[in-house]
Amino acid sequence: MLPALGPSTLRDTVGVVGDRFVQPENYYNNNVVDWGLTGARLVARRAQLLGTEEALERYLDPYAFVRNSYLQRRIFLIYDGNPPEQDYDYDETP
Numbered sequence: 001m002l003p004a005l006g007p008s009t010l011r012d013t014v015g016v017v018g019d020r021f022v023q024p025e026n027y028y029n030n031n032v033v034d035w036g037l038t039g040a041r042l043v044a045r046r047a048q049l050l051g052t053e054e055a056l057e058r059y060l061d062p063y064a065f066v067r068n069s070y071l072q073r074r075i076f077l078i079y080d081g082n083p084p085e086q087d088y089d090y091d092e093t094p
Contacts, residue, residue: 007070 008016025034043093056062075083 009067009071009074 023037025037028034056065059065
């Protein structure tokens, strides 16, 4: 979990750098447009996260909850909503 970026994987972190180059505000020479689009994106992101504060307060380890939730969602999106079954059959005998 990175400050200001939130939960992500190494691949996502590299992708953020690439995404920055394709953002429309990078091609405007107008600072007002740049700041307006950036502000709108931040407000939209904050609005998406408003309901999560209550959920995080219920867990003993909010970091582990966010990490596991993020990775489960990531797997769900990678497999288009049909992730493979995980094998939970652990052999305890040596």
